[in-house]
Amino acid sequence: MKINHLSVPTWDKCSVNEVEVPLGSVLPFEPTADLPSGVLAEVSNEPCKISTGCGEEFSHALQNLPKQVFTVSKKCSSALRLDFDFKKSTSGSRIQIHTLPNSELEVVMNYSSSDSGTGAVQIEIMADDNSRINLVQVVDAGKNSMLINDIGMTISTNAKVTLTQVYLNGAKMYGGAHAELLGEGAKFDCNTGYNLKDSQLLDLNLVAIHRGKKSVSDIKVRGTLSDKSEKIYRGTIDFKTGASGSKGAESEEALLLDETVASKTVPLILCTEDDVEGAHGASIGRLDEKVEYYLKSRGLSEKQIRKLMAKAKIEATIKNVRDKMALDRIRELIK
Amino acid sequence: MKKKTQVSDVDTSRYDFYFDEEPKDMLKSGVTPEIIDEISKEKNDPEWMREFRQNALRIYNEMPTADWWPPLDGLDMSEIVTYIRSKVRMKNKWEDVPENIKNTFERLGIPQAERESLSGVGAQYDSELVYHNMREEARADGVVYMDIEGAMRDKRYEKMIRDYFMKLVPVDDHKFAALHAAVWSGGSFVYVPKGVHVEYPLQSYFRLNAMGAGQFEHTLIIVDEDAYLHFIEGCSAPKYYKASLHAGCVEIYVKKNATMRFSSIENWSKNMYNLNTKRAIVEEGGKIEWISGSFGSHTSSLYPMSILNGKGARAEFTSISFAGAGQNLDTGAKIIHAAPDTSSYMNTRSISKSGGINTFRSIVKVTKKARGSKSSVSCESLMLDSLSKSNTIPVMDVQTSFADVGHEAKIGRIGDDEIFYLTSRGLSEEEAKALIVRGFCDDVSKELPIEYAMEMNNLISMEMEGSIG
Known part of the structure; x- marks a missing residue:
């Protein structure tokens, strides 16, 4: 199966247009849910009708799984917690989070697995007018595991989706997110962080489509790669005609800590509207020699510096997380 | 009330003219083994080149067009004439060039530029070179600037051509590289000996005057150790209602500590499909500088590639493109860091207007061998209205931690x-x-x-x- 298609393809030889994943039949998996008041849980068999980061083929593979639908009707003070613990067989879940007008919710999703578990998760987010969703995802899966983490979003007038993703443990991690900024003043704020080591693979496809006027997107990806780890980041900001006054920015900071790592970055900006501001910045490479020298002069060993840098990338990623349990867990994992 | 400022399309009317001339002697349109044979006969190709062309045609027929290319719907290869017989033998004095052809180049300002600021000029009209000349000073330094077909038949250069011709751009690089290899005609060969600094630029100018035709010139440049050359390429054509095709090829070899600057100003008419291939390989301490201006064409697909093959080799790519109504300019660059301590810099600007489409497409690849390499890419796009389209599609592929790669892109209006x-x-x-x-x-x-x-x-x-x- 091919997933994480680049929004506009480029040279085949670059091997970035999509990624092939081996995904067999998927058994339904129901995560443990901790429901705050103001959130209604139901089950639906409706297929996914919105675009997602991983793409149609993945949606098709999961279409027969039951969908857990969470409808949010007010500003919730505590988080909806969903814990996924995938076992050896391929397990899949479909989740829909629908925030009704003026409602607000933080959702914390924890992914874990057995040593070689395979998880396939698709999340549909519908943020109605003036609503807020703060989605936090933490990946701490087994050493030989595979995870496909797919998100599709529609964001209405003055609604905001804040996405924080922390990819820490798991052999092969695939992440797709597709945000449709439909309404005027819609906002999408994405922070994705990773610490990759051993032979870990992280393959990302993060897309923001601006359709509403004065919509704003900000995608930040940052992390460290060591040992023989590999990362591909595909990012797209797409300004459609009519999205006047919109702003979109994407940035990536990839710190390469070993000679044996591999990093690919493909940050697209597509534009059919003149009254917009789109920007991209990327910095990929080793630790600045002056920073390294300074840290060494303060008595830190090379090992400590690497740890510190990895931690710093994740700390910068989680600045929007409010849930204390989630913060504690992430900090424990990067200790 | 705020009113939008109007920025006119690039005015190519200066290039949109032709003088009456006798009917052209064209081969049949389309690309078949028989047509390739005819081209070989016309050219008096050596046997290796005959085989090379036929093999290239087989590859062309088997290769699909890349699915990411801009649409080529308006290009019907069965309607394109790939070779036009010339009734003119190449001259080295403008006075000897037939009046109508000379007038064409006079109007483009080529002879005047040659007198004032160039070391040499090559002028190609449709499929064949009609003029080639070089200043005596450059000739005295041992600089070779001649038609490539003449070089291929010249015992002094035959081996060099055979050793270098389409080695940098392999025949199967892409479909139109294969087409070029099958039907190529005309173009220049340049050799700058060791340590020679060519004071004034050399310029080749390509004019495609015939309707429904293709131009497939091949430029091969070798700048030997410690030498310097600035080469300028210009191109234009009058506008016709039928599609035309330009699928030329440029191969540049920059030897140790040599520097090569390649400037290209492209003003093809807006019925032109410009599917050109340019590539340079740079050895230790050498430098390639690409300066590129893309103003014309209906559709362009052009990404000069620099392979930094020796320690400390450098590449710079500076470009501007202006896409107006009906134009789809898909341009950019490829830089491969394949040796330690190499560096590259890309700086591009694009302007889109009246429904024009600009796409900046690039790749910077830093291989495992390229420890200590640095690359910086900056691309800015200006949208002058909402009818137009502007895309940036950069790829950065870094395979070693001992590298610094930076990229910045901006899109917006004034x-x-x-x-x-x-x-x-x-x-x-x-x-x-x-x-x-x-x-x-x-x-x-x-x-x-x-x-x-x-x-x-x-x-x-x-x-x-x-x-x-």
Whole structure:
């Protein structure tokens, strides 16, 4: 199966247009849910009708799984917690989070697995007018595991989706997110962080489509790669005609800590509207020699510096997380 | 009320002319083994080249067109004439060139430029070179600048051509590289000996005058150790209602500590499919500088590639493209860091207007061997209306930690704040916008030879109207 298609393809030889994943039949998996008041849980068999980061083929593979639908009707003070613990067989879940007008919710999703578990998760987010969703995802899966983490979003007038993703443990991690900024003043704020080591693979496809006027997107990806780890980041900001006054920015900071790592970055900006501001910045490479020298002069060993840098990338990623349990867990994992 | 400033399309009318001439002696349109054989016969190809062409045709027929290319729907290869027999033998005095052809190049300003600021000129008219000449000083230094077909038949250079021809751009690089290999005709061969600094640029000018035809010239340049060369390529054609095709190929070998600057100003007419391939390989301490201006064509697909093959090799790519109504310009560059301590810099500007499409496409690859390499990419796009389209599609592939790769891109329109500031300093809105657009292009135009910078300023002519009232 091919997933994480680049929004506009480029040279085949670059091997970035999509990624092939081996995904067999998927058994339904129901995560443990901790429901705050103001959130209604139901089950639906409706297929996914919105675009997602991983793409149609993945949606098709999961279409027969039951969908857990969470409808949010007010500003919730505590988080909806969903814990996924995938076992050896391929397990899949479909989740829909629908925030009704003026409602607000933080959702914390924890992914874990057995040593070689395979998880396939698709999340549909519908943020109605003036609503807020703060989605936090933490990946701490087994050493030989595979995870496909797919998100599709529609964001209405003055609604905001804040996405924080922390990819820490798991052999092969695939992440797709597709945000449709439909309404005027819609906002999408994405922070994705990773610490990759051993032979870990992280393959990302993060897309923001601006359709509403004065919509704003900000995608930040940052992390460290060591040992023989590999990362591909595909990012797209797409300004459609009519999205006047919109702003979109994407940035990536990839710190390469070993000679044996591999990093690919493909940050697209597509534009059919003149009254917009789109920007991209990327910095990929080793630790600045002056920073390294300074840290060494303060008595830190090379090992400590690497740890510190990895931690710093994740700390910068989680600045929007409010849930204390989630913060504690992430900090424990990067200790 | 705020009114939009109007920026005119690039004015290519200067190039949109042709003089009456006798009917052209064309081969049949399309690409078949028989046509390839006829081209070989016309050229008196050596046996290896005959086989090379036929093999290339097989590859062309088997290869699909890349699915990411801009649409080529309007290009029907069965309608394209790949070779036009020349009734003129190549001359080295303009007086000997037939009147109508000479007038064409006079009007393009080529003989005048040769007199004033060039070391040598090659002029190709349809499928064949009609003029080639070089200053005596350069010849005395051992510089070779001649038609490539003559070089292939010249015992002094035959081996060199065989060793280098389509080795950098392999026949199966892409479908139109294979087509080029099958039907190529005309073009120049340049060799700059060790330590020679060619004071004035050499220029090849390609004019495609025939309707429904293709031009497939091949340029092979070898700049030997410690040498320097500035080579300028210009191209234009009158506009016809039928599609034309340009699938040329440029191969450049920059040897140890040599420097090569390749400037290209492309003003093809807006019925032209410009599917050109350019590539350079740079050895230790060498440098390639690409300066590229893309103004014409219906569709362009052009990504000069630099392979940094020796320690400390460098590449710079500076470009500007202006896409107006009906144009789809898919341009950019590829840089492969394949040796330690190599460095590269890309700086591009694009302007889209009246439904024009600009796509900046690039790859910077830093291989495991390229420890200590650095690369910086900056691309800015200006959208002048919402009918147009502007895309940036960069790829950065870094395979070693001992590298620093940076990229920045911006897309937007002329900012209201900038206009406000300049108008507060006494400029009219028209003057302010003109100044901003010229400033936007300045990084690129200052890299061009002065006569080309002036030409570019003429090309991007500004017509302002409107005011804030």
